[in-house]
Each structure stands twice: as structure tokens, then as C-alpha cells.
Amino acid sequence: MDCSICSSYPVIIRPPRNTICGSCLEGIRTAFSLMSSFEGGNDREAETARLESNQSHKFLVSPTAKSKGLADLIEWMKHTKKVEDELSQQISFLASSSVSAFQEQIHTDIQIKPSNGPPISAHRAILAARSQIFKNMLDSDSCKSSPCDTVTIAELTHEELESLLEFLYRGSLAPEKMDRHIYSLMLASHKYEISYLHKSCERHMLENLNVSNALDILEIFDVCSHQKLKDVVLSFVVKNINDIVFSTKYEAFCSKNPHLSVQITRASLIDARDRKRTGDHC
Structure with a gap:
């Protein structure tokens, strides 16, 4: 069909040339549907x-x-x-x-101490606004006694804490920082209930899922109790089982996470059984 929208030569639009192809029609319908949904x-x-x-x-x-x-x-x-x-x-x-305010340390009123290195000054209001857990910590009697109290986050290194605080203030991180600290940030977002960081980490991990990091991501989603996302990664592991099971990190992974190794084995056997049944029917 000589579509009057996507054709290379829609110069003269007259019957029977005033027609559009199925692809353009579907695109227009989708656009109108999107407009209506926003309205x-x-x-x-x-x-x-x-x-x-x-x-x-x-x-x-x-x-x-x-x-x-x-x-x-x-x-x-x-x-x-x-x-x-x-x-x-x-x-x-x-x-x-x-x-x-964070970079120039303007009127900071609390210090956050990591597992190593010096503490980092921050603002109570920002921490409390971004995380209900931080708010509860700062509302406790021990944190109200002095405007210069120190809160310790022992599970994060100094560099990881810097990245966490930067995200809390900025709402984003440079890709290289997200790549470098994605697992620690994901665990911190889960522990301190920072929902936007949590979603950002989920999206980043799924978008960058591959055979070299699949086991790490599976472990993180298991710790954070994300069953649906865990199933997505588990399915990816099963599809790439040969590359993953014979990798150097799989043995260490199994020693650390025996329950996950059992789940991988079971999922692999179920997948093999289903594929066999499909082949028998064919």
C-alpha cells in the first residue's frame, strides 16, 4: 500500500492515495489512546x-x-x-x-559515620524526608540531645556513604557510581526504606543483567524479598545455566547461598522437563 504518511513519495494525496498503512494506523491509535489516558x-x-x-x-x-x-x-x-x-x-x-547545601556544608547539623574513614556532615531534615527509618532514628531521644550527634552506618564504606548521601540530595547518581556501588546501595535502600533509590537500583540491575552478575543480583533480590524480580533473574540463570554453573564464582555462591543453589537446581530440572514435554508433543 502507498501510505500517505510513511511513503517516500506522498506528494499527491488524492484517491486512492489518501490511505495509510496498518503500522501508521496502529501508531496513531496508540498515540490517541495515550492522549486520552493522560486526559x-x-x-x-x-x-x-x-x-x-x-x-x-x-x-x-x-x-x-x-x-x-x-x-x-x-x-x-x-x-x-x-x-x-x-x-x-x-x-x-x-x-x-x-x-x-550538601557540597558546601551549609548549616549541616548531623554527622554520618561509615565503617571506615571520617564522618560526613549532612542535614537532619533531608535524611528524615527521604527515609522513614532515618526519621525514626533522628526522632529518638538519643539523637535529640545535641545538634551535632553522630549516626553510624557501619555497613557502608566512606565512598559508599558518599554515594548514598549524594543520591538523597540529588535524586540521581552518575552511571559509574551506580555501577560501582549498586549492591550496597540496594541493600541500604531496603534497610532504610528509601523507595525511590530502591526502584532506581532495581531498574539498573535488571537493565544490566548478564551472566557475570546474575548470581549477585539473584542474591540481592533474595535478601530484599523481591519474589517477582527474583523469579525474573532465576529464569535468566536457568536459560544461561551452562555459562553460570561452570563459572568460577558459582561454587562460592553455592557455599554462601545453599537455598538459592537448590532453587536453581529445581528450576533447571523443571525447565528441562517442560522442554522435553514440548519436544515430545512436537
Whole structure:
């Protein structure tokens, strides 16, 4: 079909050339569905009233409009990009101010001591806002006695603690720091209930899952009791069982995690049985 959208020569659009291919049609439908899903939020009536008062956003007034054209979709995309840019500026403003306060040590009121090296000065308010566990620690009588109390996080090295605090202030980490400290950060996010860091670590580990780190990630998800994510990694281990089982680290892994080695063995046998049944049916 000579699609009037993706064709290399849509110069003359007239019957029967005013047609679109299935791929373009599906893409347009998906885009309209996405637009409708954003319009139909939890507070639809309030949002509609707000947009009705803004003449520049008339294309978004009715989430249940029966007819919308590509021009409406383009305007919605422009509006969405504008909102995204404004939010990015707001996030940058908030993050930069808190990061500057941390880097320049402006009015710090607590010290965090790692397992090695000197303590790092921080702000009680930031720690309490990012973690309910930190808030509970700082609300305890022992931490209220002096504005210069020291809190010890013995499971983190000085470098790991620096990365944790940087994430708490900035909301992100440079990729190389995330790669270097991903496991300690994941465990810290679990222990201190830092949900955003937790999700960031989960996403980073799954995106970088390979045969060399699969056992480490499986162990971390087991410690953090993430059964669904653990099953994902376990399935990956089974699919790459030959490369993983005969690796140099597998024996040490089994000695440290006998229950996980049993689970890997069972999952491998179930996978082999299922594949055999599939082959027999074929």
C-alpha cells in the first residue's frame, strides 16, 4: 500500500492515495489512546474546569470528545513537552539548591559515620524526608540531645556513604557510581526504606543483567524479598545455566547461598522437563 504518511513519495494525496498503512494506523491509535489516558486523570472534573479557563489548551477540554484529529494530537504533544520542560526546571532548581547545601556544608547539623574513614556532615531534615527509618532514628531521644550527634552506618564504606548521601540530595547518581556501588546501595535502600533509590537500583540491575552478575543480583533480590524480580533473574540463570554453573564464582555462591543453589537446581530440572514435554508433543 502507498501510505500517505510513511511513503517516500506522498506528494499527491488524492484517491486512492489518501490511505495509510496498518503500522501508521496502529501508531496513531496508540498515540490517541495515550492522549486520552493522560486526559482522564483521577481528578477529571477539576482538570477539565482548569483547562476550560485556558483558551490556549482548548484541545484538552473534553476527555470524552468524540472526534480528535492529528492537529489536536500535535498540540497535546507540544503542551506535554512544555509541561515536561517546566517540571525539569523545577526539579533542577530544587535539586541544585539541596546539592549545593550538601557540597558546601551549609548549616549541616548531623554527622554520618561509615565503617571506615571520617564522618560526613549532612542535614537532619533531608535524611528524615527521604527515609522513614532515618526519621525514626533522628526522632529518638538519643539523637535529640545535641545538634551535632553522630549516626553510624557501619555497613557502608566512606565512598559508599558518599554515594548514598549524594543520591538523597540529588535524586540521581552518575552511571559509574551506580555501577560501582549498586549492591550496597540496594541493600541500604531496603534497610532504610528509601523507595525511590530502591526502584532506581532495581531498574539498573535488571537493565544490566548478564551472566557475570546474575548470581549477585539473584542474591540481592533474595535478601530484599523481591519474589517477582527474583523469579525474573532465576529464569535468566536457568536459560544461561551452562555459562553460570561452570563459572568460577558459582561454587562460592553455592557455599554462601545453599537455598538459592537448590532453587536453581529445581528450576533447571523443571525447565528441562517442560522442554522435553514440548519436544515430545512436537
